[in-house]
Amino acid sequence: MTRPYTIRARCGVLVGGKSCRNPVSVGAVHCMRHRQFPEDAVNHPAHYGGEDNPYETIKVIEAWDLNFNLGNALKYISRAGKKDAAKAVEDLRKAKQYLDFEISRRSRG
Numbered sequence: 001m002t003r004p005y006t007i008r009a010r011c012g013v014l015v016g017g018k019s020c021r022n023p024v025s026v027g028a029v030h031c032m033r034h035r036q037f038p039e040d041a042v043n044h045p046a047h048y049g050g051e052d053n054p055y056e057t058i059k060v061i062e063a064w065d066l067n068f069n070l071g072n073a074l075k076y077i078s079r080a081g082k083k084d085a086a087k088a089v090e091d092l093r094k095a096k097q098y099l100d101f102e103i104s105r106r107s108r109g
């Protein structure tokens, strides 16, 4: 029996220049340790600073141990006006949306 989707067996997030080999559960993008990493920040595009930049977005997200919402907020702030100059305001709105998600999450209970 074949599955209708590809299972990515390994996480793939770069840590200290090495690709994370932790297993990924079905339906997840990264391993449990790196589950908060936004998928499109992982492949070192220039609008997130590039692989050689010590302040590359993905490295800052990891260094600050940000969760999914805050990681995405930082991602959209860092790329606003860089990935697509015409979408700078849209990127900032997305950052605000993720901040609102996090504020709601922390305000519950």
Ligand SMILES: [Zn+2]
Binding pocket: 011, 012, 013, 020, 021, 022, 030, 031, 032, 033, 034
């Ligand atoms: Zn991992």
